[in-house]
Amino acid sequence: MIRSLFAGALCACVSFITIAGAAAQTPSGGTPLNAQTSWIGNTFGFGDGKWTQINITAIAVAPDGKVYTDAPWDESGAESGVYQDGKMLGYANGTHGWGNGGGNAVAINHRYAFIAVSVWTEKDHLVGKGIWPEKGHKWYGVTRRALDDPQRTAPFQPVANAADPRARLAASLLIVSDVPASSHNEVTGLAASDSVLYVATAALDRVDVYDAESMQRKGSFNAHQPGHLALAPDGSLWVLTDTLSGKAQLVHYSASGQKLDDTLPLPPDSVPADVSVDAQGRVLIADNGPRQQVLFFSKQNGRYAASGTLGERGGIFAGVAGRPGPQRFNGLTGVGVDARGNIYVSTNGIGPTFAPPGTGFGAALGAGLGATLESYTPDGKRRWLVEGLLFVDGAWIDPARPNSVYTGNKRFELDLSKPAGQQWTYVGFLSNRFKYPEDPVFHVDQWPGMPIARQVKGHTFLYLTDMYADHLKIYRFDAARDGETAIPSGYIAGRALRDPSAIPNAPAGGDWIWRDANGDGRFDADEFTRNTTGKRLIGGWGWWVDTGGDIWHTVSSKGIYRFRVGGLDKQGNPIYAYDDMQTYPVPAPFNDAHRAVYDASTDSLYVTGYTDDAPSQPQQWKEVGRVLVRYDKWSSGKPEARYTIKLPWDTNAKPILTIIGLTVEGNYIFAVEPSGVVHVLDKDRGNEIGVIRPGPEVGRASGWIDVANGISAARRSDGEYLIFVEEDARGKVMMYRWKPA
Template sequence: MIRSLFAGALCACVSFITISGASAQTASNAKAGGTALNAQTSWIGNTFGFGDGSWTQINITAIAVAPDGKVYTDSPWDESGAEAGVYKDGKMLGYANGTHGWGNGGGNAVALNHRYAFIAVTVGTEKGHLVGKGVWPEKGHQWYGVTRRELGDPQRTMPFQPVANAADPRARLAASFLVVNDVPTDTHTEVTGLAASDKTLYVASASADRVDIYDPDSMQRKGSFKAHQPGHLALASDGTLWVVTDVLDGKPTVAHYSANGERLDDTLPLPSDSVPVDVAVDAQGRVLIADNGPRQQVLFFSKQNGRYAAPGTLGERGGIFSGVAGRPGPLRFNGLTGVGIDARGNIYVSTNGVGPNYTPRGKGFGSNLGAGLGATLESYSPEGKRQWLVQGLLFVDGAWVDPARPNSVYTGNKRFELDLSKPAGQQWTYVGFLSNRFKYPEDPVFHVDQWPGLPTARQLKGHTFLYLTDMYSDHLKIYRFDAARDGETAIPSGYIAGRAPRNADAIPNAPAGGDWMWRDTNGNGRFEAGEFTRNTSGKRMPGWGWWVDTAGDIWHTVDAKGIYRFRFGGLDKAGNPVYSYDDMQAYPVPAPFNQIQRAVYDASTDSLYVTGYTDDAPYQRAQWKEVGRVLVRYDKWSTGKPDLRYTVKLPWDTNAKPLVTIIGVTVEGKYIFGVEPAGVVHVFDKDRGNEIGVIRPGAEVGHASGWVDVANGITAARRSDGEYLVFVEEDARGKVMMYRWKPGA
């Protein structure tokens, strides 16, 4: 008996395909619990794995250094609430807490005196849902200000006004919070700089052109003075104040003020291409400038014969982009955000891959691109030797083994090398930053929301290409490599906008409304007007599933409309993979589905693995990111008469805590791997569809995984000895999980 494979009308561009029902196996059911598999838990991308409760935060936009070398940080966002961290001697000592959730957010400034840590934060109402006089702003308003904490333990709030309810931690937070700017929610007057002594607290607001002066004990305002777009501040031992100014205009500079705000006439001889982002002053009066321009260095200035001169620098000129572009290492800075110095002359430098970003946060977390490009904090001796480094390099990111190098792994914009002989958590080395904002300033990584993206690496015609999907599967980015000319840099090569992409106006010359394709035909990595192609096929492309097979074909699932296949058309003269709407093949939704979420094609067996919903297992709006509730393997897909080999009912329990469903799926070797939102990995036999068992986070990471929050958050690679490396996106603590599993071991 022959039955139609596809539900609904057939596309004109596809021949009629049928399936023999005789070969289909009885549906199997995957277990929500499952047998535990013997797998080692490891990770890549973070100095700490959370086994002891530590992790390096995912962004650092400001630092303050205590005389003993303890470093306090601030940033707008860390997924697990460590917006304001504390580090010393290469260890995370803790974080301030109370800067995340319940209307609270981090900021871009931090300062210390002998008693307190002052941290820039924000307080909102969660769209009016939080109400409490003195605890949250009025509905429709946002507070920007400073939280005061105990220097020795920043989790301890230091109230300076009455506490409405001592038993309520939110009331204690409010009593320790100084409201600097109370504004409507669509107005952004962030605190952009802080400096403190035992007698004075300076607070800068760039959008208000103002530096306010407070008493650090009473937190009463004593005055203010005008400064043009003031950013980070540094207080010298003589009581004068150094201010990074003009931070919103794109060409910042540094000004010197007296204690009461009078502009002084001495200036620093900054290089013409410098972009000062932070300033510090040591005990001898030497001024240190973090230069986030092309130099990527710390610049030193000291007063000689009544004028400031530049006696030296810290860091290789050009930073990570000098020599082999993108190769990290000591003194090779990348996106400086902060500089500080302790009493012994040790210098501390923070980076986040792009530098400070004063774009209003109301445009989305993507406007704070540091949360995804990689936070580092490092210490150097007075002689310039690196003493320690902590890294929080990954966020909303996955990993894919390099097809040309089995011990090389790509993430969204980084490359790591593996040494599996080392202990868990020490098996990775950061070796490549793939995004060069100086040579390729139009790279979408720096402009399009939702961070670099989830990687797929394929080798085509002897060349490696990187394909990246974003958090919401709005688009697919394509990159090529030219190691001889660009080192580790991934060169923008192609882009498929499946729907109107977020921040689409940031892509130069892009057609309005999305649904277009771009290819870098002249090889310069820029989006030029003649390089775009509109989708005129009449088939709209929004959907969750993207897959690039080993032959280079791109598969895209579009909900109830079907599966679209972009055939790899070889390489053009610039070395870009060629795809076109004219060579796109469309398949209707295959039975038994009424909506499909993912499609994974295995060219070695001509099999297509499809997940989605059926009449018996329908779609629920609340679970909009999941792969669906059913998986089906179809064999002989390319023949036009594929066989339905088996059907699997996937784990699905919306009442469970945490939620049980599958949010990501991949196929590798002899197995299918699916991952739950809470990070549990299900392993299925690829030939029969039965579940083999599950992999859960081990003690190495505190038996904890952050939420898998993306459509393509799991990948796997089979090694030559039969071991599988399984990589899972881990939102919470700046890393990607790496599970090592060898069947039968």
């Protein structure tokens, strides 16, 4: 049954105590605290303006080892980056935002970089003949850039206005498809010589041939759903076909587009994601199937035969599943070779993805699962590696291991004796799409989710809230059988799924609980429980899991709900049920509660939201609210409000001043603004101690905090605090080290 605590009596029994000065507006310009800025998840921290992009879906390798990339989206505009010898050299601008997007193909010759892009009108707000598509339309095409500096456009048609950078971009854009905005005609493959550019469009079943200088179309030939291309030294063309059908094939064409009869003996379970040809004519295939390897094929006696591999068979899922390392690939997207025979491999945690119709930045799954670019010598020794592993992701200290950190689908280990930015090592990828293909990480809301790690009955569980706080995912671990893999264990649904097919057998309309009763990590029809209590739990931004494993859900004006953990079932899943749920009315003075954080050590509940005196502003839909109250003796049935404080809030400030996430740890409350400024408040009194801002290690810059639970903190045994903040701009999570005086 549902137990409603102090229902109808809460307002009468709570006495509000406002500590002197605490009710005043807390200024954003508070006392700076002496904290070290560090980060996890990206090779570069932006201290020198560099970062590894968050997704890579295509690469082209120059003879000197420069690697040119492309992807549909990078939050800070590095859809197309340039890397060499483990360094980011720069990126091609004009591929991001305000009508511009990246793509899934890139090619180079000795003069130019050719990059697949998209251009749209931002719901018809962008208007300009020849610069933007017509109303209701979208362009898919190729932007041509100078090879030595891809930020420099290489126009091949008159520039309407030389002073207008948009006009220069337009003069350098080859429009391959001008289609209604709902159509999906992206460029899926590119290959180039000094004289010819080949452009594949899977949706059109066509490969077009252009003059690489004039960019005039010379002809085309038919190919079924063509994708990535590779130009061989003899002028022939290898084409991945059937790329939209789920089982890509490889076809060899002459330079004029005639299908040749030679083929590669690909293994039957291979899933070719990219193709490249080296100077000797050897064909390399990035196999994103169960092998997770690069396959080599050489011509012998007039036919191609397998001649070797690069990569441990099974990739990151071999041996200890989820353990990264050299040659343990994970979601191959690209392969290339330089003039010295060094091999380059890109991955993004899942493999090639395609943009859904009508969107500007594409299917972002890869951008949430982690981009890597690495180089190997001809004999297979790793030369260098760059990583951009995190996006819309937070971090939480592992409760069983103080130097272990979970993110939405990764694990890192810390060595705090090292310099800032070098204190993390990537040690675990948590999502195994081959063993647990129904894992909602791959199917729901595009990004893995914000982590809370807790121990229940001596076992560690990972709880993930999504970007929009629609649901809570629960994962268990079994290191002996599954290595680093987080096994789908439970799911509490709020709103209805945006894509009803994302979770098999899910009841319509949301408001249900799933638990993996048979332990197979799949959503079987008999494992769902609907909410029949009459208490609708749809909506609300607040999810919290306390140290005992109880789940707290704050649902705006409807109330605060507590799912008490009912132990573990025979499969090791934590048990949560609607008939063992407590419900609390929204406590005074609130009329809308957005967060509720329970501290079991003091039996205190920290509630944030809106009051009659500090009302909600609908445009600030992810913020915690404008008021915070700490209630003591919460479980007694007669809670007492220790203090009431007004949180920073100014919608006219630039950047906007509000609190978008908070957590309670040790002696403090840590609250973060959307701009990344962290406020530290004394937990007992509610007064602000000071603020933490990004330091020079990260260019004094943070991306927007774009989730409802983007901050966590952990007190170490020596009294130091580690504060983790989601930073979605440049592929990392901020880590601040602060030790109170």
